[in-house]
Amino acid sequence: MIDPYGRNITYLRLSVTELCDLRCRYCMPAEGVCKKRHEDMLTEDEMVAAVKAAARLGITKIRVTGGEPLVKPNILSICRRVSHVQGIRETVLTTNALRLKELALPLKEAGVRRVNISLDTLDADKYAYITRRGRLEDALAGIGVALSAGFDKVKINAVLIGGFNDSEVPALAELTRVWPVDVRFIELMPMPGNESFGAEAYMPCSEVLKKLPDAVPEEGHDGVARLYRLPGALGNVGLISPLSSHFCAECNRIRLTADGHLKPCLHSAEEICIKGLDEEGVLDAMKKAIAMKPRQHGALSEKEKSLSARAMNRVGG
Numbered sequence: 001m002i003d004p005y006g007r008n009i010t011y012l013r014l015s016v017t018e019l020c021d022l023r024c025r026y027c028m029p030a031e032g033v034c035k036k037r038h039e040d041m042l043t044e045d046e047m048v049a050a051v052k053a054a055a056r057l058g059i060t061k062i063r064v065t066g067g068e069p070l071v072k073p074n075i076l077s078i079c080r081r082v083s084h085v086q087g088i089r090e091t092v093l094t095t096n097a098l099r100l101k102e103l104a105l106p107l108k109e110a111g112v113r114r115v116n117i118s119l120d121t122l123d124a125d126k127y128a129y130i131t132r133r134g135r136l137e138d139a140l141a142g143i144g145v146a147l148s149a150g151f152d153k154v155k156i157n158a159v160l161i162g163g164f165n166d167s168e169v170p171a172l173a174e175l176t177r178v179w180p181v182d183v184r185f186i187e188l189m190p191m192p193g194n195e196s197f198g199a200e201a202y203m204p205c206s207e208v209l210k211k212l213p214d215a216v217p218e219e220g221h222d223g224v225a226r227l228y229r230l231p232g233a234l235g236n237v238g239l240i241s242p243l244s245s246h247f248c249a250e251c252n253r254i255r256l257t258a259d260g261h262l263k264p265c266l267h268s269a270e271e272i273c274i275k276g277l278d279e280e281g282v283l284d285a286m287k288k289a290i291a292m293k294p295r296q297h298g299a300l301s302e303k304e305k306s307l308s309a310r311a312m313n314r315v316g317g
């Protein structure tokens with residue numbers, strides 16, 4: 001479906017849970033989230049009905065996200081059913097990788113074509129600090145298994161945090177020469193719940209390029225990422241700049257939260273609830289959500305926070 005500003009909406013980000021086995025400081029409160037009542041969350045059947053409605057409106061790509069999608073007990077069934085919906089050409093998934101050791105191959109068999117893995121640092125102590133509880137070795141083991149599972153592509157996403165991992169930009173980018181992966185740097189977004197980051201944490205992606213003097217621009221782009229390549233690399237370095245140059249003009253997505261709210265824009269408080277609706281009801285709600293997509297979101301900075309009513313773990317990135 002085409003939105004009021006001429007953008008063709010082809011991509012749904014489907015959050016399957018708010019829960020997570022990590023507590024990344026920029027995403028989630030230290031105490032985690034209150035587990036909601038089961039009946040307040042979308043059921044698997046409701047998620048599948050929503051994807052069917054989305055496909056009827058021309059959506060072809062589903063990203064399964066969370067919270068951490070791999071803590072969801074029925075994640076394989078969700079992926080299998082979603083990937084088989086008529087009209088859905090690509091089912092992809094974003095994960096912290098901790099459970100990929102066991103789940104990479106079953107996910108591939110369930111129809112997941114690509115995985116994006118979040119990894120902000122290659123230092124075990126810093127990993128434990130930023131995630132508040134994770135072990136780097138578990139994430140690396142998950143990445144290793146994902147690389148041999150036969151996905152079309154594995155991408156590594158690092159949130160760029162000034163004063164925390166900016167010194168690791170060369171080491172993270174170097175992974176593209178060691179593994180057949182793309183490494184993408186994402187500017188830290190000021191979301192509800194991550195107010196403790198100071199101005200220095202909001203580093204523009206242009207700083208990444210200063211640290212990678214050998215990086216050469218690549219033709220085209222990958223979704224919202226501008227692409228570069230290091231000499232001899234097996235994959236690209238991508239820069240995703242929601243703050244320094246937002247990509248609203250090319251926005252082709254809507255989001256569905258695990259508690260059943262359609263979000264026309266990541267950084268707006270507007271939501272439409274679909275909990276309890278059948279496929280026809282969701283179809284109407286989705287048309288409304290697409291029609292409500294704003295031309296662009298407001299400025300984002302340490303001082304001008306996202307207007308989203310939700311922390312990132314409750315949206316899905």
Ligand code: SAM
Nearest residue numbers: 027066067068094095096118188189312316317
């Ligand atoms: N748990 C999965 C993971 O971490 O990959 C999926 C959900 S997570 C909310 C999706 C993505 O959002 C991750 O790549 C994460 O790094 C990113 N993210 C979370 N909070 C963010 C923020 N404040 N700014 C930029 N990216 C953020």
Ligand code: SF4
Nearest residue numbers: 020022024027067096
């Ligand atoms: Fe969990 Fe992903 Fe948020 Fe980290 S970024 S707390 S892994 S949902």
